[in-house]
Amino acid sequence: MSAQRVNSRSWRWRGTYFVTLGAAVAALVAGIAYATGGAGFGSATTGSVELGLNAPPPTTTCSYPNLVPGDLPGVAPCTMSVNYVGSIPAYVSLTVAVQSTAGVGGQLLYNGTHDPHYTGLSFTITDNGGRSFTVPSGATTACPPLLVGYTCWTAANDLADWYTGSTPNPDLTFTSASPAVTWTVVPSFPRSASKNLQGTKANLILTARAVQAPANPISVAGCTTSTIGQNCLASGGFTWN
Numbered sequence: 001m002s003a004q005r006v007n008s009r010s011w012r013w014r015g016t017y018f019v020t021l022g023a024a025v026a027a028l029v030a031g032i033a034y035a036t037g038g039a040g041f042g043s044a045t046t047g048s049v050e051l052g053l054n055a056p057p058p059t060t061t062c063s064y065p066n067l068v069p070g071d072l073p074g075v076a077p078c079t080m081s082v083n084y085v086g087s088i089p090a091y092v093s094l095t096v097a098v099q100s101t102a103g104v105g106g107q108l109l110y111n112g113t114h115d116p117h118y119t120g121l122s123f124t125i126t127d128n129g130g131r132s133f134t135v136p137s138g139a140t141t142a143c144p145p146l147l148v149g150y151t152c153w154t155a156a157n158d159l160a161d162w163y164t165g166s167t168p169n170p171d172l173t174f175t176s177a178s179p180a181v182t183w184t185v186v187p188s189f190p191r192s193a194s195k196n197l198q199g200t201k202a203n204l205i206l207t208a209r210a211v212q213a214p215a216n217p218i219s220v221a222g223c224t225t226s227t228i229g230q231n232c233l234a235s236g237g238f239t240w241n
Helices: 001-007
Strands: 017-021 024-034 041-048 050-052 080-084 091-101 122-127 153-159 181-189 202-212
Touching: 050 202, 080 091, 080 202, 181 202
Parallel strands: 017 202
Antiparallel strands: 024 041, 050 080, 080 181, 091 153, 091 202, 122 181
């Protein structure tokens, strides 16, 4: 075994994929009944907006410890699948966050540039209809308080949809009868990775959110089936959170 190979075995990457379900949102659905003779009564019930994991456990974790350059040539996918179980129609989005540290050589395992010449860790994300989802890049975002020494990126609220075969649902809404949406993450760590990446770590966190569709029209430019996997700014006064 060559000295180069012995050194590379001390290179580490720990990639952990967490599923975090967004908070449930309640919507008011009014039902009113009237009696004759000048008397009457009314009633109101609330519907629910809720995401469920397609299968237990409640989190999905894919770990790749002691990673050696060339170990992930696009054949080690990690999947997350959710189904909509609420009582009223809803829209669904996926937020992608990446957190990375630098190693002894001072380079970040993931650096957010998407530069084809960068030889660190990279990801691709697709849904079950083959649409690509945004992997965050460019400007960094604030890291959670306990992640000291990490650099973070976030791509917030990429529009999701369910499919009939490879055809997306034309009005973008999920119902309790909708099939699950599945996201597949494929990491890559090339054989040409720099020795300056020894001892680095990275986390990829996927967060699925749902918001009620009635009275919340997605009508802004860019929020159509042609832009599934891209950021969708909510309209009508609602937010994804």
